[in-house]
Amino acid sequence: MEMNELPFYDMSDNPTGCCPVFKPETWEGVTLHFKDKPFVRAKTHSVLHVPVDMGKVFSRVFKHMEDSGAYEASDFVVMSRDLSSWKAEHLFAANKPVDAEEMTTLSGEFVTKVFEGGYREAKNWHNEMQGLATEHGTQNAEVWFFYTTCPRCAKIYGKNYVVGLARL
Structure with missing residues (x-):
């Protein structure tokens, strides 16, 4: 992939009017290259890793992104990771600053793997992503x-497709 480019995510194939149909083959085994890629950073609360306010936080962030013109359908990803059993961090790709939200940038290479299944599998997926990162020469990778x-x-x-991203 080119610098700061994401795999194509066809937002027009959206029969539910909510989430588009995900095509796993476009995200499987891709290496993403980010250099100061802008993101909105948001945090959610959890109880033993189960999110409790994700819908509220995501709705707020998406509204602020749309209001400021920072949401671009062709450059879409929300990268999430648990910071503890009680808190998670989410990075929303943005094409410009969103005044009402915290902004950050991300640099590095990320290898991807597509999983299918329920959230209860996240621990196993995290372990698989660590193994994939190790194959690429990175120990104790940051996994999103x-x-x-x-x-x-x-x-x-x-x-229920979930994309794992391990920072190399």
């Missing part, structure tokens, strides 16, 4: 996940 569909859409589509 891109949850491609909300629970309602995953139920409708019959698949």
